[in-house]
Amino acid sequence: MPTVGATNEPDPNRVGSFPRGSRHGDRSSSARPRETAIDYRATTDTPTAAEMKSVERVLGEPDSMWSGAGERSPADDHVAYGGFRHATDRRHLLLPALHAVQDSIGWVSHGALNYIAQRIPVSPAEAYGVATFYDLIATEQMPSRVARVCDDIACISQGANQLIEDLEARIGPSGVTNGEEGAWIRSACLGHCEKGSAAFVQRAGDTAVTIAPATVGAIVAALTGAAPHAAAPVRLQDHALPALAEARVMGSAAVRREIATSRIRGRGGAAFPVGVKWEAVASASGDTKYVVCNADESEPGTFKDRHLIETDPFAVIEGLAIAGFAVGATKGYVYIRGEYREAEQQLAAALETAGDIGFDIEIRRGAGAYICGEETALFNSIEGFRGEPRQKPPFPTVTGLFGAPTVVNNVETLAAVPKIVLEGGAAFAARGTAESAGTKLFCISGNVRSPGVHEVEFGATVRELIGLAGGVEGHLQAVLTGGAAGTFVTELALDTPLTFEDAPAGGASVGSGAIVVFNSDVDLGEIVSRIAEFFSHESCGLCVPCRVGTVRQHEAVLRLTTRGGDVVSDLATVKELGVVMRDTSMCGLGQAASIAVESAIALGLIGGDR
């Protein structure tokens, strides 16, 4: 990390003539702040040539001396650049620019941040606020290779603790640099739960890779040696996108009618009727509208969206294009989780293969923040702000991405759209149950014989779904349904159908479609603590009930699971925190942060006599 204020030391790697934007000539030897193109002031920390090059891959070459180009030319004195409009127009490129530096250099130095800030332009303090929001962007110098190793709930059931112990023995503790072997850091769920263990390796100057299943040997090899062989992507064949053509023949109103008839509800977890959302955006006023595919799948135990994108990216692209056509959107975005590099490449390849489909789709990459799966936080992230949620109302259908009416749908929801268009909404609605139409993907992992993604008609029970995954390995203790924001069930409730109408009565949740099975060898106290820790790590920090409440909840759960405190008082604390977080948190993260913990207590899995 650059020393505070120490900017006078000459650095042979630094570009000597920078900064070049001062009205008063070269002041690079001065520690005084200099002026950027629109009044944002920065220190004189300068970028290296490599850092500048990586930023310019996103932002292009600077077009004048004012934005950092070469020597001052006479023309520079007679042209007004920048201005508020210019600044706000390019703010959305902030995260891609940070990504570019992180990817090629391995961290964002003060000089690199200054250059990005000058080029966007945005104030360095704001750019720093955005950079520090994301787990995958480092603002302190890191080893050029960093492995993020999953220690989340599904992986714990598969022996993640042993893997971590072995890594500590081989490399050292989490987060600490150990010479050439690089560093490793504990990570929340990486979305490869069916493979038993996973690591995400960031490599400066090279594309990040996922290792799953992850072993100490494979992780060390990725940190020190040649790149591991990435899994061969599913081969893409020319795809005609017949449903998109059909939708254009039908007309947008007819497409929306079919979607409404299908009674499909959102597959991301909130289960909002898709037809209602589309109709609201279609009838909203304004010339600019957006459709966004939410591929920021980060719910622990969930990997269906990654699976869909890797195996059938055209369905997602086609569904998004149909959504765009149906609501009159001007552009579509896919916001994909930063750890899903392989899926992102697959999706990009599919977009390329599909060619001109008459609808503009852009892929945006997240940078390691669960909260960005919340729709309004996702907008802020794309727009180049910290990925904090916005107070609703106004809802995205009225004021969404860049302030325009916006449809946000989950990957699985959009992937179902082409089929609905081709076969008709009635055919889709004929499957499933009264309140839960169609089919649903469930991700079954943990202690089952063959974990994976299974598509079933709505109505299947938890027991049937576990059966599809080969049944429980060992003696069943509990099942987490719906993800970290879902609920635990035990043997007694396994015959509950996982439908929107029946699941709550049995204490189960559909949620994101995650089903994590734990056998009697698993320490459930550890699982519940990990869930509580997950929420406190992922809280954005904007509102108090979530920022402080998730931490106090984690502390109480730790005391409950280690029997280190007054059980009665801690149970009361968890209960009251749950009520207050649910009642007062701004977004779904805080509102749902206590659900799994409270369900574990209600079932006596923690905090009571078993």
Next chain:
Amino acid sequence: MTDAPLSNPRLAEVTINGQAVHARAGATILEVCRTNDVDIPTMCFLKTLTPFNSCRLCVVEVSGSRNLVPSCSRTVENTMEITTESDRIATARRTLYELYASSVDLSLVDTETRRWMGAYNVNPDRFGSYVPHREVMVQDDLYIRDYDKCVLCFRCVGACGPDAQNTFAIDVAGRGLTATISTEFDITLPDSACVYCGNCIAVCPTGALMFRSEYEMRKEGTWDEDRQSITTTVCSFCGVGCNLELHVQDNRIVKVTSPMDHETASGHLCIKGRFGYSYLQSETE
């Protein structure tokens, strides 16, 4: 109440604690409540800044809404039924104050906050008392920053940024409980874009940001607000006409603020109005 359109579209008819009142359409619930003498606690809200929605203390019940609703940012709608006091709301506010107390030094919060904490029987040690963990940042002659007292209300960020000063020297960095107000890479204020307008200090509700003069006097034990008088005058440095409130103790200016309800500056000043008073007392030095 019915959904029948009102005769005057500029008015919304709402119910506050069972009492029907007419409100200006587009006003926030908080605004309407305060206009009607219904008091609601706030921490992050300040009428001269865009609502930040961070403290959640101003939550109320609104009919048809599953969760409590922050009254500072939610606008009234016709036929809205609003409840500002209930067991549910009291539990929420008490717990929120207790969460604050568990993570932040509240020793210098304003009297309003103290009053509300008393009213809701707040037990500051409910979740454990806060542990000091950051040094006071004294980097220049004008400001100090004591982030152990920071409730992360975002007021200073708004005042430094788009709501007043447009300097953007500070923003929130990090995430979750470790999030903090910071310059880029935590450089000192003199190295940063800060222009020393003092507007961040003027809006800080907890004493996390303080003028150096006040900080030193508090340290010496000489700061005594009971012995201070406030004189209102007009700043003499330029022609804008910002009002100044000179806080005077023992015939010396110890702090300069500006009235929030004054239309010229809305409580905001520049470095000259805020700190350019030492010539007035040069003879006494």
